[in-house]
Amino acid sequence: MQSFILHKVLLLIAILMGFFLQSQVQISGKVNFKNKGAQEISVTLKNTYEGATTNSEGNYTFSTAEKGPHILVFTNPKFVEVEKEINIAESNLTQNIDLKEEISEIDAVVISAGSIEASDKKRATALLTPIDIYTTAGANGQISSALETLPGVQKIGETEGLFVRGGTGTETKFFMDGNLVNNFFGNSIPGVKSMDRLNTSLFKGNVFSSGGYSALYGQALSSVLVLESIDFPERNSVDIGISPIFLNAGFQNVNEEKTKSFGISAGYSNIGLMTKIIKFNNGFTKAPEGFGTNFNFRLKNKGGGILKYYGSFDANRIGLQEESLEPDVDFDQTDLKGKNTFHNLSFRQKFGKYVLNLGSSYTYNSSLINLRNSLQNVDFNRNTIDNEGNYFNAKGIIERKINKISAVRAGLEWNKTKETTRISLAPSPYEFKDAISSLFAETDLGFSNNLSAKIGLRSEYSSALDQWNIAPRFAMAYRISKNWTSSLAYGIFYQNPESKFFGPNVLDYQRAEHYILQVQKSSEGRSFRAEAFYKSYADLIKTKFLDYRDIAVKNKGEGFAKGLEIFWRDKKSIQDIDYWISYSFLDSKRDFQNYDRSLYPSFAAKHTLSLVAKKFVSTWKTGFNMSYTYASGRPYYNFRPDNEGNFFLGNNGKLKDFSSLNFSFNYLPNLGKKDAKSFTVLVLAINNVLNQKNIYGYNFSADGSRSRAVLPSANTFIFIGAFISFGIDRTEDAINNNLQ
Numbered sequence: 137m138q139s140f141i142l143h144k145v146l147l148l149i150a151i152l153m154g155f156f157l158q159s160q161v162q163i164s165g166k167v168n169f170k171n172k173g174a175q176e177i178s179v180t181l182k183n184t185y186e187g188a189t190t191n192s193e194g195n196y197t198f199s200t201a202e203k204g205p206h207i208l209v210f211t212n213p214k215f216v217e218v219e220k221e222i223n224i225a226e227s228n229l230t231q232n233i234d235l236k237e238e239i240s241e242i243d244a245v246v247i248s249a250g251s252i253e254a255s256d257k258k259r260a261t262a263l264l265t266p267i268d269i270y271t272t273a274g275a276n277g278q279i280s281s282a283l284e285t286l287p288g289v290q291k292i293g294e295t296e297g298l299f300v301r302g303g304t305g306t307e308t309k310f311f312m313d314g315n316l317v318n319n320f321f322g323n324s325i326p327g328v329k330s331m332d333r334l335n336t337s338l339f340k341g342n343v344f345s346s347g348g349y350s351a352l353y354g355q356a357l358s359s360v361l362v363l364e365s366i367d368f369p370e371r372n373s374v375d376i377g378i379s380p381i382f383l384n385a386g387f388q389n390v391n392e393e394k395t396k397s398f399g400i401s402a403g404y405s406n407i408g409l410m411t412k413i414i415k416f417n418n419g420f421t422k423a424p425e426g427f428g429t430n431f432n433f434r435l436k437n438k439g440g441g442i443l444k445y446y447g448s449f450d451a452n453r454i455g456l457q458e459e460s461l462e463p464d465v466d467f468d469q470t471d472l473k474g475k476n477t478f479h480n481l482s483f484r485q486k487f488g489k490y491v492l493n494l495g496s497s498y499t500y501n502s503s504l505i506n507l508r509n510s511l512q513n514v515d516f517n518r519n520t521i522d523n524e525g526n527y528f529n530a531k532g533i534i535e536r537k538i539n540k541i542s543a544v545r546a547g548l549e550w551n552k553t554k555e556t557t558r559i560s561l562a563p564s565p566y567e568f569k570d571a572i573s574s575l576f577a578e579t580d581l582g583f584s585n586n587l588s589a590k591i592g593l594r595s596e597y598s599s600a601l602d603q604w605n606i607a608p609r610f611a612m613a614y615r616i617s618k619n620w621t622s623s624l625a626y627g628i629f630y631q632n633p634e635s636k637f638f639g640p641n642v643l644d645y646q647r648a649e650h651y652i653l654q655v656q657k658s659s660e661g662r663s664f665r666a667e668a669f670y671k672s673y674a675d676l677i678k679t680k681f682l683d684y685r686d687i688a689v690k691n692k693g694e695g696f697a698k699g700l701e702i703f704w705r706d707k708k709s710i711q712d713i714d715y716w717i718s719y720s721f722l723d724s725k726r727d728f729q730n731y732d733r734s735l736y737p738s739f740a741a742k743h744t745l746s747l748v749a750k751k752f753v754s755t756w757k758t759g760f761n762m763s764y765t766y767a768s769g770r771p772y773y774n775f776r777p778d779n780e781g782n783f784f785l786g787n788n789g790k791l792k793d794f795s796s797l798n799f800s801f802n803y804l805p806n807l808g809k810k811d812a813k814s815f816t817v818l819v820l821a822i823n824n825v826l827n828q829k830n831i832y833g834y835n836f837s838a839d840g841s842r843s844r845a846v847l848p849s850a851n852t853f854i855f856i857g858a859f860i861s862f863g864i865d866r867t868e869d870a871i872n873n874n875l876q
Contacts, residue, residue: 161224164197165231166190167210174215174235182207182219200224214238214585237584269336271750273761274798274823276855278332279342280321283361284765285746287667287701287718288346291767291794292739294832294846296321296330300346301671302697302724302740303358306634307648311353311362313444313482315497316551318527322426323452323474323503327835327846328418333450333476335430340366347650347669348625351576351592351609352533352547357631357648357673365482367442368394368434379857381407395436402429414854417847422455422471441485451475461837461844464511471506493533493547501525520560528552541582549574555635562684568635570600578609586615598632598645605630605645619659625652633677637729639687646691647674661708671697676728681777686730695726695734715749730775730783738833741767741794759802767794774836774843786840791831796824814862821855824848 167177173194180187181202188198203224208231210218215235222231268282275281280298284291290299297305310320312334324330343362353360369388377384386401408423410416428450435443455471462468482495502524509517533547551572558565578592592609611625630645649672656665676693679686705716722742727734736742745766752759774787800821806814824830833846 160199160201161203161226162197162199162228163208163222163224163231164195164228165233167194167196167233167235169215169235169237174212176212177215177235178209178211180209180211182209210235212238266336266339266341271759271761271800271802272748273763273800273821274765274796275763276331276821276823277336279334279336279339279361279363280332283344285716285718285748285763286344287665287703287720288359288669288699289720289744290740291744291765291796292832293329293830293848294327296324298359298361299739300359301669301699302695302722302726302737303648303671304737304739307356307358307631309353309356309360311360312446312480312497313365313495314352314362314493314531314533315480315482315495316527316529316531317363317478317480317497318499318525318529319476319478319501322450323472323476323501325454325456325470325472325505328424328454328456328849333428333448333478334363338365338432338446339363347671348609348611348627348652349629350590351578351594351607352545354549354574354576354594354596354607354629355551355572355631357629357646358671365444365446367444368397368436369399374862375401376860377403377857378860379855380409380413381405381855382857396434398431398433400429400431403427410853414850414852416850418849419457419459420455421457421469422453424452424454426450426452437485439485441483443481443483445479445481447477447479449475449477458844460509461835461842462509465509466512467510469506469508469510469515473504474502476501489537491535491537493535494531496528496530498529499525499527501527518560520558522558523555525553525555527554539582541585541588542580544577544579546577547575549576553635557636559684566685568600568638570598570632570635572599572632573597588613592627596630600638601632601643601645603644616655620655620657623652623654623656625654626650633688633691637677637679637686637688639682639689641687641689643677643688644675644691646676646693648672649674661706663703663705665703667701669697669699669701673697673726673728676726678727679729679783680781681730681783682781693726693728693731695724695728695737697722697724697726697740699723712753713749713751715747717748718744718746720744731773732775732782732784735773735785736771738771738773741770743768757804759804761800761802763798765794765796769793770833772833774834774840776836776838776840787834787836787843791833794830795826795828796830797826797828798823799825814860816861817859819855819857819859823853823855824851827852 167174167190175190175192175194177190178187179190179196181200184202186198186200188196190196205221205223208220208222210233214237216238218233218235220231220233222229269275269279270277272282272285283289283298288301292299295305298308299305300308310317320333322330322333341364346359349360369390372389374387382403382405384401384403386399388397388399390397404427406423406425411420411423428448430446430448432446452474453472457467457469460466460468477500480497485492505521507519508515529551531547531549533545535543535545537543553570555568556565574594574596576592576594578590581589589612595604595606597604607628607630609627611623613621613623615621627650629648629650633643633646651670652667654665654667673695675691676695677688678690678692680689699720699722701720703716703718707714722740724740725734725736748763750759750761769791771790772788773785775783776786777783800819803818805816829851830848831845834843835846836843
């Protein structure tokens with residue numbers, strides 16, 4: 137009886153299943169992208185659980201009992217979602233579809249020829265971040281010094297500036313939140329290199345372009361460094377720094393909503409104590425001494441717009457005495473008193489698809505240099521050089537997004553310069569005035585996630601030159617494979633002659649033309665890039681010695697620079713060690729300023745190699761940092777003026793190779809302590825551990841018969857300091873951001 141009932145049930149189930157299967161319809165088809173089958177595309181009936189995924193050939197098939205009008209949905213993160221209306225009847229249905237690529241800001245290839253970007257932006261090619269700068273041994277927390285470990289940047293120790301790809305230090309310009317920063321470095325005297333004025337902690341990121349840079353920037357023959365300040369502090373904090381050479385303190389206050397903040401800091405430095413402990417090569421009569429203070433505030437409106445202000449003031453003094461190279465003179469003495477104030481204001485607001493950026497900056501700089509000779513403690517040949525400069529910059533940019541990776545932007549910029557130089561031995565003061573008006577436009581074109589381009593145009597008018605220029609810029613990038621990309625860049629770049637060279641003669645813009653080709657591979661924890669470049673110079677100034685200074689007489693100079701650069705960074709291959717290696721080969725010649733012929737520049741090394749490594753040992757609460765830099769010997773020249781002021785080459789030769797091994801150690805005693813009220817970092821840094829006797833050049837007597845080497849201030853320098861923060865625990869940053 138039971139078997140009979142079971143038989144009937146099974147028979148009923150079979151009949152129902154047969155009826156159900158008979159009523160189902162098969163939906164199939166092929167999904168294509170650029171006439172090829174696309175795999176792993178999800179195909180579903182909207183608002184049901186029925187569907188399938190395409191195979192390697194792009195085919196799909198599934199069955200459904202649904203009837204009537206429905207929507208078939210095709211989805212994959214790499215492609216634009218497609219919805220197709222269908223009508224399911226009694227017969228099987230075939231539906232083919234062609235997909236379009238989903239343009240993604242994250243997946244899109246980034247144009248990186250000539251530039252290294254490090255910031256918190258989604259599209260950043262993160263190769264060097266602010267925390268890296270602090271933990272690069274030998275950089276002393278200076279942005280410019282850390283950049284000297286990157287490809288294309290020369291290791292120059294006798295004067296300030298970024299010397300990039302065969303260019304002078306003045307061929308690199310600096311920007312803060314889009315505004316020009318004049319006098320980025322402190323006041324100094326010949327042979328003593330000054331430091332950066334702006335603190336690295338101000339910034340959340342930077343874009344360093346060694347060539348082929350955007351049309352948004354100008355007046356730089358070689359490169360630009362664009363610094364982006366932080367929007368708001370993490371929280372309220374008080375910071376103190378103590379060392380034998382400086383004392384500084386500051387605080388930041390921010391409300392809970394992070395819509396307004398303000399802060400102030402001040403610092404005093406004096407290396408007088410260190411001159412008694414460490415042997416210095418300079419004969420300081422007044423050890424370098426400085427005082428500085430700064431103030432900042434930030435406001436965010438209800439529409440998300442941010443207004444940021446930063447202002448600073450600093451003053452410094454230095455005195456130097458050296459044995460004279462001239463007969464009947466015992467010593468040459470130089471004293472400097474400098475002061476500087478800088479103000480930077482920026483505003484950014486989004487209006488729908490438009491973004492407005494407004495900004496301005498103002499700089500006042502004063503440098504008073506007293507010169508004199510002495511013989512048997514009697515001073516004579518006194519001279520003073522008193523220079524005052526006022527610099528104003530204003531800039532406005534409007535940007536419109538076209539899609540996720542395409543945009544167009546345009547704007548204008550105005551720079552005003554007024555300088556007065558008084559030389560006591562000269563018959564009259566020298567005054568220089570200039571106003572540069574600039575117009576620019578640029579578009580980002582994202583053709584696909586694998587191909588993008590940037591086209592720009594910039595035009596400038598200088599009142600000092602009474603001329604316009606026009607400078608086209610072009611760059612493009614192509615993704616070769618998943619991890620490999622290629623970029624190329626081209627551009628024309630103009631720069632006025634330096635103000636100190638202006639005289640009675642009519643001058644023109646100096647001109648450079650850049651050609652750059654790059655390949656780059658980026659994968660998790662590793663970055664590799666190789667870049668070849670060619671840069672031609674035209675209309676460089678030529679100078680004569682008149683009225684106690686070099687004066688430009690014509691734009692007949694020319695030159696070139698070409699080379700190959702390689703950069704490799706690896707955080708993955710060696711456990712808990714982050715390191716990078718950079719190598720630059722440079723070939724260059726130029727005939728400019730006081731050169732009497734085309735020569736290899738005295739500020740350029742043919743081969744430069746840098747190695748930077750970092751490791752943090754959590755159990756020891758200590759970070760270990762190392763850097764090594766090698767540069768082949770640079771040439772040196774002694775150009776002397778004849779009776780008519782024309783320069784001719786006298787002494788010349790080649791310096792020995794430069795090398796320096798640096799170490800630094802960071803100890804974090806509060807690491808792992810809960811509810812700590814203060815967070816401390818203790819630092820020990822040693823520059824040039826092996827005490828290499830490096831030489832930066834030579835000074836010569838007036839007749840060229842005697843010379844003296846230009847040396848670092850100290851062959852080996854030791855720094856000890858403590859940095860204490862009340863309110864922000866930065867120990868996690870130390871680990872997560874590779875403070876190692």
